Amino acid sequence: MLAKRSYMVFLKDFYGPLLTQKQQEAMNLYYENDWSLAEVAEHMQITRQAVHDILKRAENALQEYESRLGLAGRFLKTRQRLQEAYDLLEHPSGEDNTSKVLLILREIGDML
16 A cells, blocks of 8 residues: 555545645645644644644545545556556567456446
């Protein structure tokens, strides 16, 4: 799995608009700009504890959206399967890879 920071940014890319403006701002500053809790708190003119609480609620919300909707997971699986199809086409073995690629593409179509 991705490191927590990368995973949260990844989930935010999918579900960020569902968060409140404060949650989005705190997540941007903390996760994407790599600011400390103190720096975020000063910028937002709130306490470090308030930033911590906002981030925890946002993280929980993002994880809940993913557990219910699964968009990020489907995206990763689709990307992985497309890479496998690309590899089969790019580096053919002695056997006919066309049927394998078609099978992968059908699987991707079923996921959509």
